[in-house]
Amino acid sequence: MSDDIRQWLADLGLERYADVFVENEVDQASLPYISDDDLKEMGVALGARRRLLGLARSQNDATSPENNGMEDGQERRSTVAERRQLTVMFCDLVGSTALSRQLDPEDLRDVMRRYQDAVAGAVSRYGGHVAKYLGDGVLAYFGWPQAYEDQAERSVRAGLDAIAAVAAVRLADNVALAARVGIATGQVVVGDLVGESGRDTEAVTGETPNLAARLQGVAEPGQVVISETTLHLVRQAFAVDDLGRHEMKGFDDTVQAWTITGEVTAESRFDAARGAVLTDIVGREAELQMLFERWLSVEAGDGQVVLLSGEAGIGKSRLLQDLRDRVSEHVHVRVRYQCSPYHTNSALHPTIQHWARAAGFTPDDDGAGKLDKLEALLAETTDDFKGDAPLFANLLSLPFQERHGGLTQSPQEIKERLLNAQVSHVLNLAKLSPVLFLFEDVHWIDPTSLELLKLIIERLRNARVLLVITHRPDWQPNFADSDHMTTLELRRLGKAQGAEIVRAIVGDKISDDVVNRIVERTDGVPLYIEELTRAVLGANEMDATNGTSGPINIPESLQDSLMERLDQLGDAKEVAQVGSAIGREFSYQMTAAVIPQSEQFLQESLLKLAESGVVFERGVGREARYVFRHALVQEAAHGSMLISRRRSLHLAIAQALVSLFPDMETLQPELLARHYDLAEHYDEAIKYFELAGRKASAASANAEAIAHFQYAIDRLPDLSVADDNTRQKIEFGLRAALGVPLIALKGYASKDVEDNYLRAQSVAGDEIKTETYFAVLRGLWNCYFDRGDIPRGHELSAALLSLAQELDNDLLLSFSYRAVGSVHMMSGNITQADITLESGFAARQRWQGDVNPQAYSEDPGLACAYYLGCTRTAKGQVDAGLGYADTALTSAREMGRPIGIAFAEAMRAIALAWLNEYEELQSSTSALEAYCTEHQLVFWTAWARFMRGWSMVHLSAADKGIVLMREGMAQWLATGAALHIPTQEAMIMEACLTAGRNGEAAQAGENALRACGLNGENLFLSEILRLQGVSAHRAGDADGAMIHFQSAIDEAAKNGAGLFELRAMMSLVDVLQERNQHKQAAEGLARCLAKVDRDSNAAFIVAARKLYAAMNDGQAG
Structure with missing residues (x-):
């Protein structure tokens, strides 16, 4: 604005007064408030004074809309002089002097009208009143002639809208206009008469309009700057930044200014009350x-x-x-x-x-x-x-x-x-x-x-x-x-109960009127009542002679009340601020290490804090600890400091913690991280957040680990290093470590897991030939594999094997063979899967070291064993398969990682289901579901529920079992997983057939076949074909059933799945016997039994043996 006023004076030939105008902070916006005496005091000659005052008045008239929007003959508003709280908004057009030089007068007039219309529209939208047009300024009132309970908030919204509307005004060269706004709230006297155009500057007296104009001068283009009183009224609705204190013309003290940064989307949280006043309980x-x-x-x-x-x-x-x-x-x-x-x-x-x-x-x-x-x-x-x-x-x-x-x-x-x-x-x-x-x-x-x-x-x-x-x-x-x-x-108290609390604290020292005002302001919240009462009591405005109070400024909010109490601490307020930065509870030792003043000052200040009731004191002397009586008091003390002060204080606290407690880095790295973070020392904060994440991950505290790692990642843009490669290298390590707890908490196939590993892959840089990169690549493989993306699973498992071979690492080879073998199994190639998994199991046995649980969510040897339990069972080597499953489960329990235990139980459940071991399956999956729920393993919780439902279907609770199966599958899909969906749809089909719900069975069968064709997951294809045959047989289509059964037998035989071949053959036997083709049925069954452990005691094998024996007995008879 200083350049604008200089140019304006130069245009008038009065440039010799430019320095004195700038020195006294006089600009065009403030000219309407400048008197002849003011100009005289500034040393302006008489002729120049008259000219300046006349020009200011004529400019107002020349640029203001006729009659301020009032139609000719409109009735003039006449009011009795009154005192009221008014919020005043002053809006200024940025660069108006330059515009006057650049534009033709007619074009300038058009621009000014568009600018004024934009501002006036915003003001009127929120019930405000445009009082004056002052050249490039607009003065508006909120609270007159119509008052609103939220008039301050309305003014801020109007200011933000006005800035946006002015920015939308474009010049011929498409350059946008810009405005800035100042807003102030205070007590004013509204004059006797507002004229036809509402341009009488004497209509409102008081400092509020002048303060609004001065605050506008502090604002940058596009900013809304508000006074402290306005802030008190709108702080719950808007976020602000502290602009500090400023000296302003016409004000003896410096004036605090704030700028609006946006709307607050939610109310601030305050802690529950601690150690309230020891009065009789009220209302409880x-x-x-x-x-x-x-x-x-x-x-x-x-x-x-x-x-x-x-x-x-x-x-x-x-x-x-x-x-x-x-x-x-x-x-x-x-x-x-x-x-x-x-x-x-x-x-x-x-x-x-x-x-x-x-x-x-x-x-x-x-x-x-x-x-x-x-x-x-x-x-x-x-x-x-x-x-x-x-x-x-x-x-x-x-x-x-x-x-x-x-x-x-x-x-x-x-x-x-x-x-x-x-x-x-x-x-x-x-x-x-x-x-x-x-x-x-x-x-x-x-x-x-x-x-x-x-x-x-x-x-x-x-x-x-x-x-x-x-x-x-x-x-x-x-x-x-x-x-x-x-x-x-607990609900809020009534007014009578609130008044009872006030009286319990102050007795008869204040009038009923003040009590009622306190109760009205505090809205039935005991803490608000108590704190506001204490603020009033501590204001030292009580009249002891008559037991009433004089004029008392009731704070506008509890926050103001708390700040007023803190201010009354005098120099001790600094100690309260230091304590608030340390935490809800702070020790003498920590405070002394941070505060620069003398020990005597510290002791006296702490004594004053305790005596005032701001803190409780526990212990004495250097052993003492102090607890803020209310968390709100702590928050107010902390919030009263400038951001720069908070930064330096949190840095000093972090450094003191390291100095006083050398083990702090190991014991509570998260506390150090928090203080360094608040100090904006992000390098140290990232370091300690990572340490905290690794500590939590090692303890299976997955939620805490994720939070710590994510904090570290979020602060990487603020890292001091300018080298992007260094920043990306740190992020790569953090994301590799984050993957394991993410998998445990959200499931292998979740979007969060995918996004994390993809980002890690993108910032890997020269790490692509490292074990850490292998862990990232494996995490991605696991994600896509569990989504049922078999082609991508093949691609990534091959990449894993190639990298493992290049690194010549048996542990990584074990992981790779586990990946390749798993893909083969889910593709339906049981023979190749079994061979590959056996290689993975052997590679793990060659590896003599441990598996880092912070890098991998599983032991690859155990994972190979889990899958071998399935492949051997599917091949028909039932006892060997269950042996692998049982041994792997025992080992997983010995290792103690919840995700490993859940994985082992889940894979064992698959083998039990294939073998019709329904009772054991129900028992194990019930326990598994409870275990996974307890440990927040959503992925395996869903699987356990599904399998528990399957067991119930075959234990005379079909309908309830089907409900659980559908719930489990829905939960499974919700994790992002799509693997095993053909299997689950096929099992639902069989469940529906068992329950006689043939229509639902047919739909599930179609879904199963569609899912198989989608990504090539053919593990259960032979079973799906078998169930299609069962469905056809029940519908009376024996020929169709036989075709399906034979297709199932051929599919199973092709893939080396002897157990599935036997299952399909047993279904085919039913049709063959109906057609009296007993010999063919017996030969087929004998052929399939020869491919499995026919001496096994598994329920399905036992049933097959009994059927074969019965058929032989029948033929012999």
Whole structure:
């Protein structure tokens, strides 16, 4: 704008005043507010003053629409002078002086009209009033002549629309116009009369219009800049950036400015209230009584679970505090797990914090001392001290190997033992005394802690435990309904109850009017009521002589209330800000390491924070720890800092953590990552997020691992290195590691898995001849293979084999043969599949090392064994096939990785289904479905459900079984998988035939054949042909049935599938016997039986032998 005013003055021949205008921040937009005295003070000569004032007035008239949009003769608005809150918008056209030089006056007039129409249209759309046209500026009011409860929000929306509408205005050369907007809110006096055109600048008095014009001067083209008061009214609707404080003409103090960056799509989250005022409970008597009744049931021996939900600040913690008070009169033990928003991906964080507190760890304790305390605690409550001590010591990262030896089990087995040990600990406590177990803020729970919580709920039914789980309404528990579980929702309080809370805090120190205003503002949320009341009380505006209050500025929102309280801390506010950056709970030691002031200053400030009720103090002196009384207080303190201050503070915290706690990189890399991330030191953040991801992945904490890896990937664009190759190399490693937990959680064939591996492949660079690239390529193969894309499976398995041979690595060869053999099997080529898988199994046996679980989701030797269990069974080598399946399952269980166990069980289930072992199949798949659900293995959960349904069809529950089969297949497809769809459709066809649902059977058969032809998945083609024959036979078409049966026999024989050949032959026997072709039937059956282990005790083989024996007996008779 300084160039614009200089040019304007130069055009008038008054360029000698340009410097003084710029120095005093006078521009064209502010000219209507400049008086003769102002110009005199600036040293402008009398003649020039008169000329400037006259030109300003004439320019307003020349460029404003006639009568401000009012028709001739329209009635003038006349009002009594009144005081009201008004939001004023000032819109300025950018570069108008340059336009005046470039355009013909008529063209300029047309452009100005289009600009003004665009702004006026936006204003009117939102109920605003265009008050004045000031050359290239437009002044608009929101709240006069018509007030709206959301008038500030309307003004911002109008400003954004105005900028967009002006940008759509194009000049002849297609150059777009640009505008900028300033908005301010405040108390004004509206004058007695608004003239015919509404252009009386004295109609509104007060600083608000001038502030809006000055804020417009701060704005960049295309920006809406608002005052702080306006921000208070619109912060829930719009996102803003802090522009800092600015000196402005006419204002003694600097003025804070904010720019609108977009709309807020959801309300901010605030933590539940902690440690509320110790007044009598208000409005929660019924809920408290219900909780206490559940406690009495617990004392009688019946375990109880209460799900306590409510919005932030509604009083969940206050209610629990009263419950604790009532229970304190009874013999009991209290256990408290607190979830944290900073640790939603830190496995078992609430457990770790609980045990550290319960054992009484202090900063002075060394590892051995902490282990002593832990063992003393465990000795009181464990049934297996020798087994549990190393588990809990490992959880707490204590040195235990010298006393207890190492943990040799797999990470998954260790996790399962640890979860069970924690449940046993609680149940053992309950044997000693009733337990009040508080599991708070589970909307921030980490996935592994959620597993623990589910276990506790399942097993406390007959224990003396009252488990109260608090959460916010947007977190939906997925616990199974049970008669020992109760849900309790806390709702907002009524006005009378809100007033009772206010009076409990302040007594008679404020008037009923102020109480009512507090209640109206706080909308029945206890935390809001409490905090706003304390802000009013702390304002020191109470009149002690009459027990009433003078004028009190009630903050516009709770956030303002909290900030006002923080400001009252004076210099101690800085300590509160530092503490807020450290976390909800912060120690003296950490604060002292970060804050630069003296120890005396720190001690005095912390004392002031405690005395003011901002924090609770636990411990004394250097051992003290401090907890923000409300998470909202912490958030307000953190949010009050400039972004640059936050960055430097989080950097100092991260560096202090590394310095003070050398093991932090190993124990909690995610905490370091979070602080470095907030410090915008992305190199370090990426490093620690990767470490955290690998740590979680190794522990089968798949959800946490995915989150950590994804955080690291998301920050790669901010990496300091300018070299794209380096950045891509880091991303390649991250995505290779991300693939394994993604597969476990979302399924092999999911879109997320595909996208991740494709991206890894695209950034591989010179890594394409490495083992890591092999793992990526294998992940892609697995994805497409499980989608049933057999041609692409062939292509990628060949590429894997080629790379493995080039790298001359037996482990990779085993993986490759597993891939090639699997594709052969699903293509229906059982003979070649069996040979290739045997090679893969042998290659794995040659490899002496382990398989990195962070690079691969399976052991290739076991995978080959899984598939050999199927190929040998399909060939008819039934006992050998089941032997492979059983051995592989045993080995998978020993390794302890859930995905491996599920895979082994699922492949074994296939062999059981082929052999008609329905009862064992039902038992194993029921267990498998529960196991996969527990471990969030969606892929195998779907398979287990399908196979369980299949077993039920053949165990006299056909209709219910078919429902489960269809559900399982739908879930299978939802993971992106399409492999085994011909098999599943064929099995549904047989199920429908068994249930007499022939129409559905025919449709399933068509689907099965179509799926086979789609991608060449022919494993079950002979069975599909056999079932087509069964269907034809039932329809009376014996000739057609025989054709289908023979085709099935030929298909099976061609592929070396002796078992399938026998199945087809047994169906053909039915038709041959009907035609009295007994000899042909017996010879055919004998020929097929010779191809299988006819001495096997598998149900199907036994049935075949019996049929053959019966046929021979019949012929002999």
